Amino acid sequence: MAAGIRYQVWKTQSTLRKTTDQQSVPTTWWQLPQSQAGRDMQAIIQWRSRAVKVFLRQNPICTYCTQFHMTMSPDISKTVTVEGKTYPRDSWTNITPTILQKVGKNLHCKKHHPLNLIKLRINDFFYKNYFNKYRNPLFSVYDNLSPVVTLYQNYDSLLVPVDHPSRSKTDSYYINSEYMLRAHTSSHQVDLIGTGLDAFLLYGDVYRRDAIDSSHYPAFHQVEGVRLFTKYELFDRSSSTDILKLFEDGQRLPTKQESHTHESSLSLEHDLKKTLENLTFHLFGKDIEVKWVDAYFPFTHPSWELEIKFQGEWMEVLGCGIIEQNIMNSGGVADKVGWAFGLGLERLAMKLFNIPDIRLFWSEDSGFLSQFEVDDPYKPITYKPVSSSPQCINDISFWVKEKSFSENDFYDMVRAVGGDLVEQVHLFDTFFHPKKQLQSQSYRIVYRHMERALSQEEVNKVHQEIAARAVRTLHVEIR
Numbered sequence: 001m002a003a004g005i006r007y008q009v010w011k012t013q014s015t016l017r018k019t020t021d022q023q024s025v026p027t028t029w030w031q032l033p034q035s036q037a038g039r040d041m042q043a044i045i046q047w048r049s050r051a052v053k054v055f056l057r058q059n060p061i062c063t064y065c066t067q068f069h070m071t072m073s074p075d076i077s078k079t080v081t082v083e084g085k086t087y088p089r090d091s092w093t094n095i096t097p098t099i100l101q102k103v104g105k106n107l108h109c110k111k112h113h114p115l116n117l118i119k120l121r122i123n124d125f126f127y128k129n130y131f132n133k134y135r136n137p138l139f140s141v142y143d144n145l146s147p148v149v150t151l152y153q154n155y156d157s158l159l160v161p162v163d164h165p166s167r168s169k170t171d172s173y174y175i176n177s178e179y180m181l182r183a184h185t186s187s188h189q190v191d192l193i194g195t196g197l198d199a200f201l202l203y204g205d206v207y208r209r210d211a212i213d214s215s216h217y218p219a220f221h222q223v224e225g226v227r228l229f230t231k232y233e234l235f236d237r238s239s240s241t242d243i244l245k246l247f248e249d250g251q252r253l254p255t256k257q258e259s260h261t262h263e264s265s266l267s268l269e270h271d272l273k274k275t276l277e278n279l280t281f282h283l284f285g286k287d288i289e290v291k292w293v294d295a296y297f298p299f300t301h302p303s304w305e306l307e308i309k310f311q312g313e314w315m316e317v318l319g320c321g322i323i324e325q326n327i328m329n330s331g332g333v334a335d336k337v338g339w340a341f342g343l344g345l346e347r348l349a350m351k352l353f354n355i356p357d358i359r360l361f362w363s364e365d366s367g368f369l370s371q372f373e374v375d376d377p378y379k380p381i382t383y384k385p386v387s388s389s390p391q392c393i394n395d396i397s398f399w400v401k402e403k404s405f406s407e408n409d410f411y412d413m414v415r416a417v418g419g420d421l422v423e424q425v426h427l428f429d430t431f432f433h434p435k436k437q438l439q440s441q442s443y444r445i446v447y448r449h450m451e452r453a454l455s456q457e458e459v460n461k462v463h464q465e466i467a468a469r470a471v472r473t474l475h476v477e478i479r
């Protein structure tokens with residue numbers, strides 16, 4: 001990082017000189033101070049945000065913060081810093097500053113946060129119902145493992161095939177070709193099993209590049225649950241433990257793995273489903289509507305998903321299954337069998353507290369947070385919207401000019417420019433123009449401020465900046 005590189009600040013249309021090509025024009029140039037030379041990307045971002053604040057104070061044109069973007073030439077940032085550790089960038093790096101800001105927030109550990117209340121209720125369920133032979137709680141709880149994991153932990157340790165679509169750069173946030181932000185809490189399964197734990201819960205923030213709507217956000221929280229059994233633990237109430245076996249050299253069937261007997265697979269399934277149904281009833285009461293759906297995960301067989309009814313529609317809340325025996329073997333417990341589940345905390349909390357939009361979990365607004373300030377995590381809470389401000393809907397259509405263009409690149413960019421003003425983005429039309437030999441894509445962007453009404457004028461500014469950025473960084477041609 002050399003001093004003397006010029007940082008260009010881009011300002012949105014509002015106060016721009018008119019240009020013919022509809023793009024933002026640079027309005028100010030800042031010189032990177034000598035004091036910042038050689039510092040890493042994180043430090044530069046901090047310096048930049050201070051500089052932007054000063055600039056904003058001197059040029060008070062915008063009421064919200066997403067209006068300024070500094071473009072930096074890509075080669076100036078050779079590293080990326082996450083949680084104080086610096087990693088070299090490479091061709092895999094796709095983590096964005098917006099996502100980096102979320103790392104370390106640990107909402108699930110924040111007192112009185114709705115995700116923390118859910119965590120306390122889940123822990124309580126497992127503490128009250130499951131004991132080891134010394135009458136101590138069976139499940140150990142972890143909630144502070146770093147979200148930075150190796151690709152090996154996130155995929156290979158869980159038998160995710162090398163060509164599995166979830167490995168694509170368009171689906172996950174990569175720090176570089178070796179490290180990423182975990183896409184699920186399952187990344188830690190093998191490590192924790194390897195430390196000798198037989199039953200654990202692991203809470204954490206997870207990151208996925210995804211569409212944007214009221215129940216999808218690129219950062220969210222999961223709890224992973226794992227329970228292992230010896231033969232005596234699995235068949236404990238059976239008088240015929242001597243006849244029943246965990247393992248056989250058999251065939252893989254829809255109902256079992258090749259190395260598992262029917263009785264071990266069925267007992268595990270029964271125990272797993274009973275545990276998760278009871279957890280659901282514990283959280284929502286006996287009247288909750290639930291259904292099991294067959295599923296596929298590379299790390300379990302058989303596998304299922306549990307759905308619950310929310311606002312009249314079925315919503316998937318967890319994935320689970322019987323742990324692949326090869327994973328047990330690499331964790332050093334070839335003589336045991338086990339089940340695992342991964343559960344999304346936001347979706348449970350949305351249902352439990354009637355929170356209509358997943359973006360609200362990141363709100364720092366006291367109108368939101370104060371509604372969850374209870375000493376008893378079981379106190380019933382029904383969230384009351386602070387203000388139900390109207391939506392503003394704008395469409396954008398463009399020709400895709402690059403093969404590498406991905407919808408998720410567009411979603412990330414929209415999020416970076418529009419921040420949490422963006423409630424939903426979806427692709428609603430595509431067609432191929434035979435003469436131009438180009439694909440057209442049309443997206444509908446729904447804007448809504450969570451605390452106040454937006455004017456069409458301020459939405460237009462953001463929308464135009466999104467169009468300009470799409471041209472500049474994704475090389476599309478606006479139609």
Ligand code: DAH
Nearest residue numbers: 184186319320321340341342
């Ligand atoms: N990791 C999966 C996901 O995020 C959920 C999951 C499925 C976790 C099956 C598990 C499991 O532990 O056994 O979609």
